[in-house]
Amino acid sequence: MKTVRCPKHGKQEVGVACIHILLALDENKTVGFYTKDYNDCARPWAWCSDCEHELVKLGDNDKRSWMRRANFKVVCCNCWDEAKELSSANG
Numbered sequence: 001m002k003t004v005r006c007p008k009h010g011k012q013e014v015g016v017a018c019i020h021i022l023l024a025l026d027e028n029k030t031v032g033f034y035t036k037d038y039n040d041c042a043r044p045w046a047w048c049s050d051c052e053h054e055l056v057k058l059g060d061n062d063k064r065s066w067m068r069r070a071n072f073k074v075v076c077c078n079c080w081d082e083a084k085e086l087s088s089a090n091g
Contacts, residue, residue: 001013001014001041001042002014002040002041002042004074004075004076006075006076006078006079008076008078008079009076009078009079012042012076012077012078013041013042013043013076013077014041014042014043014074014075014076014077015041015042015043015044015045015046015074015075015076015077015079015080016041016043016045016046016072016073016074016075016080017045017046017047017072017073017075017080017083018046018047018048018051018070018071018072018073019070019071019072019073020047020048020050020051020070021033021046021047021048021083021087022073022075022079022083024048024083024086025079025082025083025086028086029086030086030087030089031048031049031050031087032048032049032050032052032087033046033048033083033084033087033088034046034047034048034049034051034052035047041077042077043077043080043081045072046080046083046084047070047072051066051069051070054066054069054070
């Protein structure tokens, strides 16, 4: 399994989240939490409500521009869990 060194949690398995979820985690805010498991990480890929809205608008069209706007980042699985928990607690 892929790993990353997190400044907060040390060496952890990897998750992936849109930049908006990560910024919201830093600010202790919730922006929604949607996931899809691509089986390449310890956690499913996650994105916010705004990214979900854009994804639904695209339908079956090319998703490269959506991926760029979501600006997905690698995150440790503990940070990913914290973001999901924050979303669940506030949503």
